[in-house]
Amino acid sequence: MNYGKEHVAVYRTYATALDGVRTIPESEFDGRDNTLLGMEVRVQVAGEEFLPSFSEGDNSKVVATDTMKNFIHHHMGEYEGATVEGFLEFVGRKFLETYSQMETVQVSADELPFEERMVPGEDGFEPSDLVFRVADGESGFGHVVLSRSDDGPVVEEQKSGVTDIELVKVKDNSFTGYVQDEYTTLPERENRTLYVGMDIYWTYAEAADALGEDPERYVPPEQVSDIAQVVFDEYDVNSIQDLIYRIGERTLERFPQLESVSFEANNRTWLKVRDDLEGDAKVLREPPRPTGFQQFSMDHSDLEEGTPE
Ligand SMILES: O=c1[nH]c(=O)c2[nH]c(=O)[nH]c2[nH]1
Known part of the structure; x- marks a missing residue:
């Protein structure tokens, strides 16, 4: 028994940059500015207190999936980190802290990728600070499952x-x-x-x-x-x-x-x-x-x- 919301697209401009990653010989990637961070989120919640909504039509414990969408949108503005996985853990934790009837929360997301565009600068071409291309190719993915413990929400499962x-x-x-x-x-x-x-x-x-x-x-x-x-x-x-x-x-x-x-x-x-x-x-x-x-x-x-x- 669970329910949730999927295809929740959310975008954040000027998110925290991902700095300080280790570099590897196969890649030039050493971080990203996160000037434009987008993702499509799916949230799925479960808990015994949701049973009456299925068995008796009693919605008194139901958090509307529309509300879940708004919750995700709002918390994108509160997230101070730099990764898809970090946001999922953050918003999943906030769901558990806010709604006591939720026993477990699963959150996953596909990154909605954007590419830097090169524009002429003083020393030749350089990435524009402002204009990005909407990319439809490969993208990052994250998935976390959170449950409750005596010390608060804990990550039970994780996949990137x-x-x-x-x-x-x-x-x-x-x-x-x-x-x-x-x-x-x-x-x-x-x-x-x-x-x-x-x-x-x-x-x-x-x-x-x-x-x-x-x-x-x-x-x-x-x-x-x-x-x-x-x-x-x-x-x-x-x-x-x-x-x-x-x-x-x-x-x-x-x-x-x-x-x-x-x-x-x-x-x-x-x-x-x-x-x-x-x-x-x-x-x-x-x-x-x-x-x-x-x-x-x-x-x-x-x-x-x-x-x-
Ligand atoms: O890389 C391949 N693996 C296969 O198992 C397979 N089978 C096939 O018909 N073509 C290919 N190619």
Whole structure:
């Protein structure tokens, strides 16, 4: 038994900057100004006191979902931190503190991303302070579950992520060695153009590290996304399975504070129309349905060398 509100879009200008994150070799990302921070929030609440609203039509304990939306909007203005996950924990905690009939609160959000635009400045092009492009590509994700304890609200579960990554590698990908039987029609390919869609999720060993209050221990979605593209660039992978495993390995190596990394990938590889052109050039087309997918979850025990420092 639960209820809630989803698709609550909220925007904040001049939020606190994310400063002081650790840099990694795969990424130029070292923080963001948060001049424009947007997210689409989903809140779901549960508690025994909501039962009469279902069983007897008694709304005396019901916080209207419209009110929940207003609550989220209001508290975006009160949040002093710099991350999606931090806001979710903050607003979830405020729900529990404000409404005693709520026993648990789950809050998740997809970041609504904006990109800096380059404009001419005194020393060449520089990011505009004012104008941003609405980006429809990959975005950060956060999820927290809060419940009550004797010491107040506690984070029971946490998950972070970067979703809707789409990467194309034009060559140096194979798909060979798979089962060949009477049902197999797919030709082995030593060198295909690989188009992969990917969501990457992670959990922290210590949930508090997800909030970004200690930026050194925060894992920015931008850096995980950059790891994915660098690993893709570096390795001649023999499948999407092979690719996501290597991205997972690298992510856990770079971020020992993580407990696990998981993937939902899908194969959008174009089909060859022509490869009789000069060099590696090809003409390709969209693949028909159905689509293949891969899921994988890993933790530090999957790293060959054991858990790094
Ligand atoms: O990377 C891939 N993994 C598969 O399991 C698979 N199956 C398939 O038909 N194409 C691909 N590609």
